[in-house]
Amino acid sequence: MAPTFSRRRVLALGAATGLAPLLGACGDGSPSSPNSSNSSTGPVKLPTYKPVTAATPDLAAEPAGVSPGYFTYPASSSAASQPVRGEAVTALTYTYDPIAPALGSNPYWQNLNSKLGTELKLTYVASTDYKSKVATTIAGGDLPDMVAIQGVVQQMPAMLKAAFTDLTEYLSGDAVLAYPNLAALPTDAWRSTVYDQRIWGVPVPRARIGTVLYTRADLLDKAGLSLQPESWAEFKEMAAALTDERAGRWAFGQIPFTTILEMNGITGNWPGGAGVWQAEGGVFTHSGTTPQFTQALADTVELVKSGVVHPDHAGAPNTKRNAWMLAGTTSFTIGGYAGWGKFYGQAKDVPGFRLTGMLSPTRDGKGTRVRTPGPTLSSFTAVAKTDNAERIKQILKVLDWLCAPFGSSEYLALRYGVEGQTFTRDGSDPALTEAGRSQVFLPVRYLAEASPVIYEPGNRQAVQDQHDHQVAGVPLAVADPTLGRYSETAASKAASEQQELDAVLLEIQLGNKPVSAWQPAIQKFMDRVGDKIKAEYEEQS
Template sequence: MDTPVDTPVNTSANTLVNSGSLSRRGFLASAAGVTAGLALAGCGDYRPATAREANAQAQLPAYLPYKGVTTAMPATADGVAPGYLDYPAAPVTAFPDGPPAKGPAIDIMTLIFNPVPPPEGRNVLWQNLNKSVGCDLDFEITPVGDYPAKFAVTIAGGDLPDAMLMLKPDQNSAATPDMLDTLFEDLTPHLSGDNIRDYPFLANIPSASWAPCVRNGGIYALPMPRPLSGGPTYTRLDLIDKRGLDPNPKSWAEFLQLCKDVTDPKNNQYALGDSITAWNFVMQMLKAPNNWRAENGKFTWYYETDEAKQALDAVRRLTRAGVMHPDTYSVLGKAKDWFGGGQTVMNPDAPAAWNDYYTNYAAATKGFELGYMMAPGYDGGAGGQWQGSANYATLIVKKAPRSRIQQILRAMNALAAPFGTDAYLLRKYGVRGPDHTLKGTDPVLTPQGQAEATLPTIFATDAPFTLYYPAKPDIVNTQYAFQKEAVKVLIPNPAEPLYSPTDSKKSKLFGTLLDDTRKGIMQGRLPLKAWDDAMRNWRKEAGDRIRAEFEQAWETRNS
């Protein structure tokens, strides 16, 4: 789950909020990293922002599910995404009255994980998307690893695009409620309650994805929705079946034994290849908190629980048993390749990885077959499933006249057109002929389409997650079955829609430090008691303050 050292929160210029006299120059100096003292000296009357103000409530948009395309695997109120075996032979016309967002071009600053697509002049998908929407969508695309710095520099420079992706505060400390209030549009009048009816495809996005878009008592962003079920622990079912083993252990002890049984060092095959996701899986066996636990308004971080230490010890036992890939602790970023190539047999991963594994690895392996494993209860019974983040990130819109905001929202509504519409087909698969061919009624990307379809529309906004894989439609039934199991045991993160200034400033630093300690314990280089020392330091330096801010925010949202 979606991932620099900053100055202490009480001395940061980013904790200043507009009270009517905050000048643009003063704000941009703050964003550039000037100290609070200098900013105060030149900009008049300020008051410090509080978690309470940042987390003030707003009426969420009404949820109006799209019902234009029926399926035997429908979305459910508890978070199951819909599944489709085929694309409709006659896609629904998304905009029967013509392009919905006619007007000037819209600049969108966003990120990408894939290679950058061909530019608009050589990109048939992009050209036709612009025609469909009614205006030029000028995507400014930055590789994901460079995006936080790009965001901060853009905010500091003041030359803002019309819309820009905003990562979650714990991944981007420049993304503050004060910044939103000063530079970006409060979309509440356009989107709250039944106002969303003007944008029916945005109204199709579930409420859980809208909740983190609320700051300062208003809706300041658009969602980039993701499935609440989260991802499973994927299994190489072909490798497990080959040994005649049960792929569904009923307890920690059975899981440990399965890991031993599938490990075959002579043939370079191991149970697992990533210690962090293995720890996450054991935590879900223990029904541990999903980042934070809230009990009667009192917050507990998952790292500081007894379950965290128990999971550390469990993964240390896995390491000692020799079931972890030998490069687990020394080589980063290879867990997916090891799993796809059969060097590991189990790998917890994101929901979208299901299709990716078949696309990228199945052709090279005869009999390649994926299964999934639910976390069993540590001592038997049912385990838990950490609820996935409701959004990858959000999209914020620069302050502008009402008519311009409406045009931008109409364009984003077009980018949220759901599965089964002609607009979805164009956005995901481009133009029939150059970008895709049809196999039955299903689009199959051509090499040109594979390059052009990396246009990062999903990192502006998107339709709700949909289960669909035309290259192997039978896996959709399995994916749907997983989600139905997962939503029964979901453990939500109560802090997801809340803002803590200290968490925004400190969590990335402490995440790096604590990961080093966590890996040291699981590898056996550090004693288990080192975790107690790490937690004492975290509480002293940041944790108790983060806790207090989340508790205040919780009280504000629930009062």
């Protein structure tokens, strides 16, 4: 099966990348120039931000960008908003969950439809297959009403223009206030839905905090270590103290490269190179070209050589790393913030398990710390091309309904379903029943959802730890200057060059190549695509 799979993947990629120019061609005939910032409309006015809360949080959403925390589920739910009414709405989206039972045997879905007042018809595939599914569906020209758009593909502005509805007049500025839950979505998330100065969809927002250096606080406590080292030297000492090769214990499950980058004052996610651009006064710089990056590489090599990283780290899947972490084989693992709650679910049997997030100290222990923020959204949901204003409003109302805030009765219906049938109450906390668990896999949350909140039923400490980490970490986040800008070169040509760069990076980290191999590699990247990307970003300043 493996060879077939890889061939298909290649085909799929070919299809996904080959599709966009085709669409551009069958659009309105005018060659769209995605990089033109001299759009006649000028910069688009992003939707006005106006938070909604259905219940007062136990831990406030402050400073800006921090998610509110709740220790228990609010007992009283706010009144339901008006149901949407109208004919059925179809949608295409992706999922990270197993498949849900079909409508006929899914009371959760049936309840959702009746609360919503209209039928929601969902087609979805596994996230890994989503790109091919979208590419073929768009090529087939038979789009459902709503399509989740994930990632940036080449000729993105032309594709959106050809197949989807420009939502600017419905959402820009105060217009969004007609949809109160949409107005509560964070501004940064909206920024990523803008192409050619038009708003193309409703974002599925993500927590600002981003990637976390997950720390087994209980193991560090036991070893008498501080949960927050203050310098590179202290960080190394801590790693050494947590490593005991004979006992089969190491500090890290993977190379903490982002952490070391942050220690050296720069941000970015590697491999992949997301968020590596820095901007000052309209001038963009690829962080890989800075001396700090080379310093970070040298530091990484030193750390890896000292043997504090699990010897099987290269190529280990996340599941494996998480298992090491749960077994105490390693004390750290790096992962997305969204996984925090899941660790607790899986660590029920690990005595004393406590998870915290560690911030990256500065190298010398002085100056300001920095942090790489997370992606502002998971995807955005675009509306298939239509001129029917009433229909567009109906679809936006459905999306608004799906974004109902934590604590509202809609939220309860969206996350837990029907009381007594798909969930029961444990105190005020809802708990899914055996049947409910698989029914709520229906991926409505990947069409639209409210900004994330911190809520771990029955685990006060976990809520507090997450909130503490956000309060400490979010203000350090360095905003990604490329947000809301589009580079055709980055979308269409950079992928293979980036892979080459990632390969060199890994070889250096593993000690197979000297640190000096980095300069020629990054220079090549800049010559081939980097300088062009830089120019395209700067043009939009």
